[in-house]
Amino acid sequence: MSDPSPLIPEHTPLMRQYLALKAQQPDLLLLFRMGDFYEVFYDDARRASSLLEITLTQRGQ
Template sequence: MKESASKDLSDHTPMMQQYLKLKAQHPEILLFYRMGDFYELFYDDAKRASQLLGYLADEARRFRGRTDSDGRDPPSRG
């Protein structure tokens, strides 16, 4: 979904409304949005970051769950 695809923000949550307004003001940047202890990328930004960083969204979902696909703790990251 492109951020600009939905002009009517009333269909979105307040958080997503804020995100979409900020993104409309700065379409050229990757907008990291803080969600609790993590920063998230949405829509085209997530796809672009994945391409730029060689990072798969599924890896992030698995890491967020704090376990790998076998239920073990993920390796320490630095």
């Protein structure tokens, strides 16, 4: 996981929303509900994994 990249047109609407919110509140841990699950991105995923003692996973693996 790395830092989020700057806002670019190729980002999905969800990722654009995430990046905009992170720019405003970089210290908040943002979770997004995706159907029945919550997803956490970039360094927030690492923080959430440690704080919640859950396994960190990646898409496509």
